[in-house]
C-alpha cells in the first residue's frame with residue numbers, strides 16, 4: 361500500500377520514489393492519486409476550531425486557499441524528493457521561482473552576484489525591480505573558480521546566484537567551488553537547477569536554495585506553467601516561506617495536479633530524452649555545417665569534465681554553434697524547414713523544439729561569444745531515426761539557402 365511506503369527512504373531508486381512519494385491512499389478514498397482540491401474559503405465548524413487552526417498558520421493546516429491544500433503539499437513533497445531537499449514551495453511559474461527567493465534573501469543595500477549566462481528574464485528582474493529596491497547586481501563569468509568568486513565578494517554580498525549549465529550557452533559552473541567562496545563570505549547560494557533537475561543534486565554540492573521551472577520536465581507536456589523553490593534547512597524555509605506568503609504566491613491546484621501527474625513518468629521520460637539528446641548531439645558534432653555542439657554530456661564539449669564530476673545524467677536541451685560561414689538567416693531557414701521541431705521557447709515537453717538564439721543573448725561580462733550562429737535544440741520523445749532524418753533535410757535547406 362502506498363501509505364506504507366516511506367518517501368524518506370533515500371536508498372530506494374529514483375523511479376520508485378517518483379511512483380510512490382506524495383501519495384496517501386487512505387486519505388484519498390482509496391484512489392491511487394490524490395483528489396484535486398479547489399477552494400478559497402475554508403469553513404470552520406466552531407470558533408474554537410478557527411482559533412486552533414489559526415494557531416497552526418505557517419504549517420500545513422487548511423485555513424484559507426492561499427495557504428495551499430493537499431494537492432499543493434503532495435507536489436511539494438515530490439519535488440523536494442526530486443532535489444533531495446527538506447521543504448519546497450510551489451509558485452505560479454518558473455520565473456516566480458527565480459524572483460521569489462531573490463526577494464526573500466536580499467534587501468535594500470545588498471549586493472548580488474549573477475552569472476552572465478543567466479536566464480534572460482532573471483537578468484531583467486535584477487536590472488529592473490531589484491535595482492529599484494536598492495539591490496546591486498554584478499554579472500560574473502559563469503566559468504569563475506573559487507578564488508575568482510572570492511574576489512567578487514563584497515561585505516554586503518548576501519546572494520550568489522547560479523544557473524548551471526547556463527541558458528542558451530550551456531556553461532557548466534563549478535558549483536562546489538563557488539559555494540565555498542560564497543559561504544566563506546556569508547552569502548547564500550541560489551541555483552536555477554532546471555536543466556540538471558534530478559541529475560544534479562543541489563544540496564550535496566553546496567547550494568542553499570534550488571529553483572525549478574517545473575514547467576519543463578516535471579509538468580512535461582507543454583501545457584502548464586509552474587515553479588518550485590526547494591531548501592534544505594528550517595531557517596531557510598522560514599525565510600523563504602515568509603516571502604512566499606507575503607507576496608501571495610500561489611499556483612492553481614489544477615496545475616499542481618497536472619504536474620504531479622507529469623512527475624509520475626518523469627524518470628522514464630528524462631532517461632529516454634537524455635539518450636536521444638546525446639545521440640542527436642553526437643550526430644550533429646560530426647556534421648560539416650557544425651562548428652561545436654554545446655552539450656555538457658558530450659566528451660570534448662565545454663564543461664564536460666565538471667558535468668562528469670557533478671551530474672549523474674543530462675536532460676535533452678543543448679546548443680549548436682554553426683560554422684561562421686553560415687548566416688543567422690540561414691539558421692532561420694533551417695528551423696523553418698524542420699517538420700518535427702516546433703519553433704518555440706520553453707522545453708521539457710514530449711515534443712522537439714528548435715530556436716535560433718544568437719539574437720537573444722544579453723551578455724555584459726564578456727562570456728558567451730561564438731564565431732558562428734547559435735541554435736538551441738530540445739529533443740522530445742519522437743523516434744531518433746526520424747529526428748535525424750528531419751535534421752538532415754533541414755541542413756540541406758540551410759546549405760542551399762546560401763551563406
Ligand SMILES: *Cc1c(COP(=O)(O)O)cnc(C)c1O
Pocket residue numbers: 453454455456458479523527552554555573574575585586587706
Ligand atoms: C523556462 C525557464 C525558466 C522560467 O520558467 P517559466 O515557467 O517559463 O516561467 C526559468 N529558468 C530557466 C532556466 C528556464 O529555462
